[in-house]
Amino acid sequence: MPDTETEEREPLIHAAVSGHASAQPHATALIHDGVEFSYATLDAAADAYATEFAGRGVGPGTIVPLLLPRGPQSVAVQLAVLKCGAAYANIDGGWPAARQTAIIRQIAPKAVIALRGGVPECEAETVSLAPEDIRDTAARAQRFTPPALDASAPATVFFTSGTTGMPKGVVIPHRAVTRFFGPEGLAGFGPGHVTPQAAAIAWDMYAFEVWGQLRSGGAVVFVPDGHLMPGTLRELIRTAGVDTVWLTTSLFNVFVDEDVDCFAGLRQLLIGGEKLSPAPVRTFLQSHPGIPLHNGYGPAESCMLTTTRLIQPEDCEIGAGIPVGRPVPGTTVILLDEDDRPCVPGENGEVCIAGSGLAVCYLGQPELTAERFPTLRISGERVRVYRTGDIGVVDDEGVLHFRGRKDRQVKIRGHRIEPAEIEAAAARIDGVRQCVVIPLTEPDGTVSGMTLCYVVAPAGQDSGQPRDVLSESEVRAILARTLPAYLVPAVVRRFGRFPVTANGKVDQAELARVAAMPRGRAR
Amino acid sequence: MPKSREDFADAPYEACETELEQSVAEIVAEVLDVDRVSRADSFYDFAGTSLQAIRICARIESTLGFKAQPLWLLSNDLLQDFVAELLSQSEQTSA
Numbered sequence: 001m002p003d004t005e006t007e008e009r010e011p012l013i014h015a016a017v018s019g020h021a022s023a024q025p026h027a028t029a030l031i032h033d034g035v036e037f038s039y040a041t042l043d044a045a046a047d048a049y050a051t052e053f054a055g056r057g058v059g060p061g062t063i064v065p066l067l068l069p070r071g072p073q074s075v076a077v078q079l080a081v082l083k084c085g086a087a088y089a090n091i092d093g094g095w096p097a098a099r100q101t102a103i104i105r106q107i108a109p110k111a112v113i114a115l116r117g118g119v120p121e122c123e124a125e126t127v128s129l130a131p132e133d134i135r136d137t138a139a140r141a142q143r144f145t146p147p148a149l150d151a152s153a154p155a156t157v158f159f160t161s162g163t164t165g166m167p168k169g170v171v172i173p174h175r176a177v178t179r180f181f182g183p184e185g186l187a188g189f190g191p192g193h194v195t196p197q198a199a200a201i202a203w204d205m206y207a208f209e210v211w212g213q214l215r216s217g218g219a220v221v222f223v224p225d226g227h228l229m230p231g232t233l234r235e236l237i238r239t240a241g242v243d244t245v246w247l248t249t250s251l252f253n254v255f256v257d258e259d260v261d262c263f264a265g266l267r268q269l270l271i272g273g274e275k276l277s278p279a280p281v282r283t284f285l286q287s288h289p290g291i292p293l294h295n296g297y298g299p300a301e302s303c304m305l306t307t308t309r310l311i312q313p314e315d316c317e318i319g320a321g322i323p324v325g326r327p328v329p330g331t332t333v334i335l336l337d338e339d340d341r342p343c344v345p346g347e348n349g350e351v352c353i354a355g356s357g358l359a360v361c362y363l364g365q366p367e368l369t370a371e372r373f374p375t376l377r378i379s380g381e382r383v384r385v386y387r388t389g390d391i392g393v394v395d396d397e398g399v400l401h402f403r404g405r406k407d408r409q410v411k412i413r414g415h416r417i418e419p420a421e422i423e424a425a426a427a428r429i430d431g432v433r434q435c436v437v438i439p440l441t442e443p444d445g446t447v448s449g450m451t452l453c454y455v456v457a458p459a460g461q462d463s464g465q466p467r468d469v470l471s472e473s474e475v476r477a478i479l480a481r482t483l484p485a486y487l488v489p490a491v492v493r494r495f496g497r498f499p500v501t502a503n504g505k506v507d508q509a510e511l512a513r514v515a516a517m518p519r520g521r522a523r
Numbered sequence: 524m525p526k527s528r529e530d531f532a533d534a535p536y537e538a539c540e541t542e543l544e545q546s547v548a549e550i551v552a553e554v555l556d557v558d559r560v561s562r563a564d565s566f567y568d569f570a571g572t573s574l575q576a577i578r579i580c581a582r583i584e585s586t587l588g589f590k591a592q593p594l595w596l597l598s599n600d601l602l603q604d605f606v607a608e609l610l611s612q613s614e615q616t617s618a
Contacts, residue, residue: 225592227577231584250574258581413574440572449572491570 010151010175010182010356014082016215018043027191029214030072031221031240037072037134042079042214044138045072049080051144056127057110060085060147063157063171063363065104065124067091067114070201071222072134075210077113078156082174085147087154089169092202093118095484099167103159106169106364151175154360158204158300160416161409161487165424169363170204176303176357177207179330181215186308186328187292188244188268193218195244196236198228204300205273205414208246212304218244230255230262243267246296248414249274250446256280260287272296272305272324273414275402277444278316285313297324297402299416301372301386302353306331307400323399324392331355333400334378334385335392342378343394348403351392352376352385359386410439410447415486417450422479422487426452429478431470433457434498438512440490449490451515452479455497470494491515525558531569536561544606546587551602554579566600573597589613 011019020027021043030037058064064081066088068074074090081088089107091100100120104112112119113127151174159167181189189195189212197220199205213220221240223232228251236242243266247255252271255262260283263269269284272295284293298306309315309325316322327333334342335349343349361369375384391403408419419437426435435454439447456470472492480488499510528536539545539562552560555569566576573593580591589609599605 225594227580227593229577229584229592230581231590251577254574254578254581258578259585412572440570448574449570485573490572 010178011215012082012146012149012151012153012174013155013177013211013215014046014079014146016178017046017079020214020217024191024217027217028219030075031194031219032072033222033224034239036219039217041135041138042072042076044141045076045134046079046083047144048137048141049077050083050146051142053080053086053111053113053127054084054144056125058084058086060149060153062086062110063089063107063154065089065091065107065109065112067093067100067112067118067120068129068201069093069115070197070206073129073132073137074201075214075220076134076137077129078210081113082155083144083146085149085153087156087171089157089159090201090206092200092484094200095202096481097121098482099484103167103169106166107157149174151178152360156207157363158207159202160300161418161421163407163418163420165421165428167421168365168368170300171360171363172204172207172300172303173360176359177211178215179356180304180328181212182329184329186212186270186294188270189213189216189218191217193244193267194221194241195219195246196221196223196228196233196240196242198223199246203415204304205246205248208304213244230259234259234262234264237265244270246270248272249276250413250448252284253277253280253446256283260284263288263291266291268292268294270294270296270308274411274446276311276322277446278322279444281311281322282313282316285311285316295322295324297400298353298357299386299388299390301359301388302331302355302357303359304357306351306353306357307333309399318401320401320403323395323401325400326398327355327400328357331357332383333392333394334383335394336376336387340376345394345396345398348391348393350406351388351390351400351402353388354383354385358384410450412447412449412486417487419450422450422452422483422489425479425482425487426454426475429470429475431457432475434506436498436506436508436511437489438508438515440516450487451491451493451512452476452489453493453495453498453511453515455495525552525556528552528557528559528561528564531557532561532564534561534563537563540603541606543587543610544603547583547606547609548602550582550586551579554582560602562601562603562606564602566596566602566605583609590616 021039025040028036029039029042104122111125155174157169162168197209293311295309296305307325332354334352389406422437438451440449476492499507501507548560576593576596583591595608599608
């Protein structure tokens with residue numbers, strides 16, 4: 001159960017950073033292109049921006065969309081928004097403009113902060129920034145006094161795939177971030193520790209990489225070119241002193257297969273976001289017995305992770321998979337059966353999460369919030385939980401094991417994907433009559449991409465235009481204009497009509513079989 | 524057994540023109556699990572995913588010693604263009 005005393009002790013994110021700026025002003029906070037920026041510089045630059053933003057209506061209770069590339073300037077702007085008492089929502093510059101606009105409209109902000117020229121069409125006021133070295137920003141800073149807030153105030157909003165076809169905004173409070181990296185939290189964060197920042201800016205793991213170290217007094221190095229590759233990791237360990245790394249499972253698998261020595265020099269490695277495969281984990285443990293390897297599990301709705309597990313060699317021999325571990329500080333995992341009664345150890349149930357890591361709500365969706373974050377009576381106590389939709393089991397030692405999903409949600413490279421969101425986007429294409437999205441599964445069980453199967457409307461049926469020419473590449477191109485890259489199906493297949501089962505429903509199994517065949521043979 | 528290239532690509536096969544093209548084509552074919560890749564084939568013809576792009580680039584780095592970013596492959600999806608990008612990027616770094 002959430003411990004109120006612990007909760008009150010949790011600092012605000014920007015207060016923690018300012019604390020380090022006073023205690024260790026010259027310590028390195030950020031490293032970019034070989035240049036080190038101190039805590040004092042970062043904090044002062046944030047003060048300069050905060051003074052500017054506060055005058056433009058950024059204050060408590062507001063959410064500010066940010067359209068900025070990853071780097072020291074965007075971190076200073078995020079801190080400035082927090083200092084104003086507001087929450088920030090990072091918008092990925094790589095998303096299609098239509099999605100950026102839809103998300104900004106959902107936020108309905110007073111102000112949008114963007115680099116000059118990078119603002120999509122919207123009604124809000126735009127604060128246009130020039131690219132700036134934060135040492136120059138810091139030089140013109142005046143001290144900014146943040147309004148009094150408590151750590152339950154919203155700090156950031158992440159957008160994840162939603163079944164209705166619109167992304168869901170998960171509103172995360174300060175304490176969900178700061179409680180996780182506190183003194184009793186994960187090892188590998190704090191003075192002397194360095195983490196590479198490689199996750200996409202709008203993703204929850206961006207916050208993990210950046211605020212994990214900055215809340216604790218450690219440093220963050222920005223990965224050039226975006227993608228972390230084995231060669232880049234090797235270089236950053238040598239040149240920037242990187243010692244603590246987060247990798248999504250599928251990326252970890254590639255690194256181990258292609259260049260297992262690239263991890264040499266790390267002091268800890270965290271992996272997760274998808275189910276682990278035992279073979280690469282075994283190879284890693286054999287090659288690097290001295291590097292602790294942690295499995296991390298948890299949805300964005302309980303920030304940053306819910307359970308962790310220091311992986312032991314014998315974990316690889318468990319048939320049902322490597323355990324996801326025990327709850328992190330300030331977090332409780334409760335398994336509920338179909339009648340919402342707590343499960344006994346060994347019994348499968350829905351994974352429900354309680355504690356100070358929980359999101360405040362889904363942005364602008366009170367009904368969905370009530371459904372996914374109900375307050376339940378458990379063993380006589382009223383507890384607010386997040387219903388994950390994951391199926392799990394807790395063993396006799398209190399360790400959680402992941403068993404699957406209650407619904408169709410899948411994970412690709414750590415991104416949550418609702419097939420229904422892709423189907424909703426495809427169904428909006430003029431000429432698509434019917435569509436089904438099916439995961440592409442690798443032999444080891446990981447999902448590597450999605451297949452969209454569709455049937456075209458016959459000529460003249462909707463707008464009078466002949467539509468049977470709507471090609472697979474056209475459909476893919478249209479989707480790429482509205483969906484972020486990770487939601488665009490890798491394979492698109494047109495069907496004359498869908499196979500059906502005896503009772504007239506689309507035969508998903510047959511569709512999956514045909515879709516998995518090379519295109520030439522399936523035709 | 525790798526799948527046949529002709530199940531994915533309609534254009535006739537074009538043999539590689541340089542040793543580097545040949546080495547990269549072999550890595551791409553291995554990762555995509557097809558028997559061969561033509562220098563004019565697109566990564567997307569084989570339904571290549573971003574994870575496969577990462578694997579291809581990691582293998583190029585570790586076996587051929589060229590720096591390779593997945594983004595270079597995703598935005599230069601024809602094999603010959605990707606190899607040209609690898610060369611031009613490597614010249615920029617050494618310059």
